[in-house]
Amino acid sequence: MGKYINSFVQVLNNKYNYKPLGLLKKDNLCNNEDYFSFGFANYIAWEQLSLLKYRNQSKGPMIFPYNTAPLFLKESPDNILILHDVIFLNRSPTKSLKQKIGQLYRSFIVPVIVHKFQHIITVSEYSKNQIIQRLKVSPEKIDVIPNSVSLTDNFENENPDFEDRDNVIFHIGGEPDYKNSKMLLYAFAGLPISIKENYRLKMIGIRDLKTLNEYRTIAEQLNIIDNIIFLDYQTDLEIKELYQNSKLFIFPSKEEGFGIPIIEAMKYGCSLICSNASCLPEIAGEGAVYFDPNDQISLINAITSTLDDKKAIETRILQGYEQVKKYSFEAFEQKIIFWYKNRFKL
Structure with missing residues (x-):
């Protein structure tokens, strides 16, 4: 997911000169001016409280790239959700406590917040159909922009x-x-x-x-x-x-x-x-x-x-x-350009 959003904003920067600001929870060590660390150190508390407060005080478009968002986020055409899949709804058995907490968190948050977004991006037609069927989201809100790999000429x-x-x-x-x-x-x-x-x-x-x-x-x-x-x-x-x-x-x-x-x-x-x-x-x-x-x-x-x-x-x-x-980066880039021009004019 990290590679996906980095590639995504790279296209926006290269094609439309948008300079993105990456938001991080407190104590994330990053000396890069392109990132801003603030709020709680715990990710769930940070997303639900710190990020919500930041969003309420900020203007302009914001991308939520990791499937989730604040529960009490205000609906806005400036918000974009990247929802890679809804596998977490299956509650697949796992021995990892971290994965169990993650599944429970997403299973509770996503069915609520997904309806607050007018713009949702996912990575395959299969995932799009799952979002439509399982979360009852209108297909008009969803665009498919698959993952990509870098390919040389030969x-x-x-x-x-x-x-x-x-x-x-x-x-x-x-x-x-x-x-x-x-x-x-x-x-x-x-x-x-x-x-x-x-x-x-x-x-x-x-x-x-x-x-x-x-x-x-x-x-x-x-x-x-x-x-x-x-x-x-x-x-x-x-x-x-x-x-x-x-x-x-x-x-x-x-x-x-x-x-x-x-x-x-x-x-x-x-x-x-x-x-x-x-x-x-x-x-x-x-x-x-x-x-x-x-x-x-x-x-x-x-x-x-x-x-x-x-x-x-x-x-x-x-x-x-x-x-x-x-799935070349060039194909990925063209899909983002099409999305930008036809669906979300930043």
Whole structure:
């Protein structure tokens, strides 16, 4: 979400010379004159009280970029809400206390504040339809401006060929059940021995220690612990190298508002297998092999059939290169310009 709003205001600045001011809670260390830190240090108290007071005393447009806003915000055509998704309404089980509090907070706040905005931006047609159906928001209020990636003119030629990559299956997941990361362990254990003995599964995103230990226990019970590598925090450069050095990227989520790893995998020419749920077919198009996220055998078959057909892999990677161009920064920029001219004249 941080990358999204930074790119968004970059376009407004470059095209229309708007100089945005980033608002931060107290004690956020930032010496940049483009940011202003004030009010409470606790985020919820800051958003509901400090930010509300600031908004009541300020004029001009304000973007609320992180799905939420003050409960008692006054309705104004100058306010813009960026609502990435409504997955939090599903109350997906999680062991993380921080995530539980976040789900409860958004579930209480968003259904109220969403009706105070005349301008709502989301990141996929799927998310737009969910906002309309679940929050009863008029479709006329919602614009879809997808996430983006930066592409060079010859980005396709910067990636290794499939055969030159390591025998690695790469996955970016998370603790919530909807990320479906645990299913990947069981699917990997069910792969043919010829694949299982020659490939390693590298997973990032499992940060909660209890959840990580649970995953390790499952891997030990399935007798695949020597083939699984749980990676800790990775820099953007390290993640790029993981994409470029892996033969497969698997994204098994049951629910996503967009799925940024999908466009990253296509950008880096990493053969993509993803679930056929929520927005994922909309984003990946013909650049992926799909499977049923509720069917472990479906995932096993998708992995096996993909690795057995090198020609199909090469074709799919090329289709991914074409698909990801729809999410270039230039395409993102054009959508914001269209929105600015036709929907919200700052």
